[in-house]
Amino acid sequence: MTLNDKTYDLKAAIRTIPDYPKPGILFRDITTLLGDARAFRRAIDELVQPWSGAKIDKVAGMEARGFILGGAVAHQLSAGFVPIRKKGKLPHTKVSIAYSLEYGLDEMEIHDDAVVAGERVILVDDLIATGGTATGAVGLLKKIGADVVAACFVIDLPDLGGADKIRALGVPVRTLMSFEGH
Template sequence: MSAYENEIKQAVRTIENWPDEGVMFRDIMPLLQDAHIFRKLIDSFVHRYQKETVDAVAAIDARGFILGAPLAYELGVPLVPVRKKGKLPYETVSQSYKLEYGEAEIELHTDALKAGDNVVVMDDLIATGGTMLAACELIKKLDANVLEVAAIIDLPDLKGSERLRDAGFNIYSICQFDGL
């Protein structure tokens, strides 16, 4: 891990036993509240993708928007919001996915991407991978390509990154935390 990545990881606040007993919540708000760290965070994603052929950044509702918007701006590509069901006003494609206690559904506008577009899928963290996997499936429904799934944090013990790799998607995270 580079000093850059280590500085970002050190800025993540851990809140024990939230929202449930035994959970170690990884809070990214300190990263966002420190302009110096936030710049390093966004720059780390920009440097990763600036020489790649990226046609769009798909940002997952809602913390993915915080990262995806400045990344899309810096790369000079469109920002494609992946929203919770019922939040987009135009024609959509949707994908359901399993939650711990039920199901959820996310949507994408049908005209958000063109066939063959190379897309970076952005969210704040990879936990169980359900939302990210659903977002990737939406992108495939529009005949676009998932270049990579990107996040600040990977929680490998929850097996989300493993699920995404098993489904054939490349993963990039700045840091990892063990445990739940």
């Protein structure tokens, strides 16, 4: 198979680990996709495709797998990369936002000068589930003036409704595959 072969199954490059991190959860592990050169290249190409030739100023990636994917997407789009990190990890002046998790609240941060007001930004991460982290990231980007053009994920877990929460914020969502359940 070649890189351009549309029959190359990205979904087959994802490893599923049952009962992780707790019983009843099917964890979708993208490290196997990242380790497969053809799958990794195709995933990045497909994430980039709708914006190829468009003016995208920055790509924001959420810690940690969003750094890997977002960095590659930013490179392909000739855009800058912006890390969104867990609280306490950034060294410069930052802006933070609290977001909901299924078990409580957490906080994430971005440097206050990471985006110039009005810059066109794409948010990238590996997976969208309940949407708590992603909606927090969209809120954080908007808080510092970003025009959030889209949110892109390799995997969608549609039964958990996260992608719909992002769309409700007026941000288009692109995913490459979906898995039923959680």
